[in-house]
Amino acid sequence: MPELPEVEVVRAGLEPAVTGARVLHVNVVDGRALTRHDGPAEDFVERLTGRTIAAAVRRGKFMWFPLVSDGSDGSVGSDGSVGSSRPEALVAHLGMSGQVLLGRGREAARHRRILIDVQPSGTDRGGRGEQPVELEFVDQRTFGSMAIDTMVPTVDGAPAGSAGAADTRDPGAVWRRSIPTQVSHIARDPLDPAFDDDRFVAMARKRSSGIKRVLLDQGVVSGIGNIYADESLWAAKLHFDRPADRLPRADLHRLLAEVRSVLRRALEDGGTSFDAQYVNVNGQSGYFSQRLAVYGQQGKPCPRCGTTIVREAFMNRSSHRCPVCQPAPRQRRR
DNA sequence: ATACACGCCTGCTGGC
């Protein structure tokens, strides 16, 4: 279940391979991987083939790869677009079980959905032509997908997301301040320098639902899924069903700080893996699962107080908490 | 506007 740290690991892994690379060939093995693409597979292939990838960007759990036309230097057109046409990007969401693997001549993964062959730029490595690289989009449950989407300017004028080295290398590029249409409704994530803490607190305090529901609402704050929601709430000593509009501002700010701490630690460990479903671009697992305090830890002692962790139903999914550190709210609603 | 159920999908697990 890739959440922000897992997606960022993938983005960072792809960045050196795809930045400046030219798309040589596209093979849609399974059309279900294009559910986010507005058009047939042929259209996807046509609009991607021959394009050059400017960077690898991420906001929350979405990744995208701004496309420039071949030969373009990324210059700004009169309409504010990059290159000669409307700005476009290859958008990718890993869904529940998506992976992007890098390599050449690898044995085909069982749930291979899309293959993209790219020619790395190679110009910064002595000018010697590098071998083509294969991007393999693998997705067991097909909740993930790719698409070619047009981009629109960010509403706040700030960079659209995390772009690794391009954050400092290309701060002024038009694509930095453009976001794919289908990602534009997604809120910034807590690791984004342009994330507005006060705005998050204000939005949360207008919601009568439980705080966990708010954490999982990608329109309020992005990148958090069930695992990191539970971990963050445990760290902040908050029960998942505490009505968000009754939480003191200080608690929400504290929660935000814990969210960031959890996400950063998970990132350091290469993400959370329970099985082979989440891996980096080289097929390797992350190690954060060994540091989980509550998620999947039902029956085990709370790392803080020793009380047995419980698992409960919430929002048609499971929540994990310490009954002592995270007591149920006094007045349950509904 | 917000809240919430549902469908999408495959593979694993637990119960009978």
Next chain:
DNA sequence: TGCCAGCAGGCGTGTA
């Protein structure tokens, strides 16, 4: 031992 219901869960959509 074998089978199948239930579960895992992010996101878009539809309905209230």
